[in-house]
Amino acid sequence: MKTIRQLAAQFSLSRTALLYYDRLGLLKPEYRTSAGHRLYSETDEARLARICELRAAGLPLGEIDAVLDPYPKLRAPIGDALNRRLSDLNREIAALRRQQQVALALLRDRSAHGRSRVMTKERWVQLLAACGLDEADRGQWHREFESLSPEAHQDFLESLGLPSAEIAQIRKWSAGAGAARSRRAGRAQRTATALKKV
Numbered sequence: 001m002k003t004i005r006q007l008a009a010q011f012s013l014s015r016t017a018l019l020y021y022d023r024l025g026l027l028k029p030e031y032r033t034s035a036g037h038r039l040y041s042e043t044d045e046a047r048l049a050r051i052c053e054l055r056a057a058g059l060p061l062g063e064i065d066a067v068l069d070p071y072p073k074l075r076a077p078i079g080d081a082l083n084r085r086l087s088d089l090n091r092e093i094a095a096l097r098r099q100q101q102v103a104l105a106l107l108r109d110r111s112a113h114g115r116s117r118v119m120t121k122e123r124w125v126q127l128l129a130a131c132g133l134d135e136a137d138r139g140q141w142h143r144e145f146e147s148l149s150p151e152a153h154q155d156f157l158e159s160l161g162l163p164s165a166e167i168a169q170i171r172k173w174s175a176g177a178g179a180a181r182s183r184r185a186g187r188a189q190r191t192a193t194a195l196k197k198v
Contacts (some may be wrong), residue, residue: 001031001036001039001040001041002039002040002045003037003039003040004018004029004037004040007040007044007045007048008043011048011049011052013052018038018045018048021048021051022038023059024061024065025065026061026064026065026068027044027047027048027051029041029044030043030044036084036090038195049067050194051068051069054068056066056086057082058085058088058089059082059085063076063081063084066081067081079125080171090155093155094158096156097158097159097161100118101118101161102184104118114135118159118161119159119160120160120161121160121161121162123139124160140173142173142174143169143174144173146171146174146175147174147175150171150175153171153173154167157170157171
């Protein structure tokens, strides 16, 4: 058993936070002393570890409570909560990228681009060219990216500060080129199979 101070210290939380979790019903100690002091069991400790993990993912306490409900029929699916959080994060990241691009545009100082942590389209093309990738190689890179992870491809293109029309055009081309390549591979396979029968 651990006291509230011991448990708070273990998880780098304040005593007040644990009292608040108790008031919310999120973490009620399993035992109390005759004097009314809270004592936390290993089960309580494991629950607090899960609460801290979900808080680190950015879930609000109300959602954490629903996800950790002790009654399975009342328990909210954790996947739904985490997917909602990821959607929120993606929106926040996109908004921050737009702010970053506006700040860079307002600076209009090329030296600021060198000091920033932002990757522009020009810098990215320059980097790939320095690695020996030509235009055809970059096209292949886009096709593979779109095929393997379309959402991440969208995020990456947004991070370059490209206008949405250009992003849509690149993704459409990437998906179309990948589909055409698959059709060609399928035709080649059918031809090879047919030739084996001859």
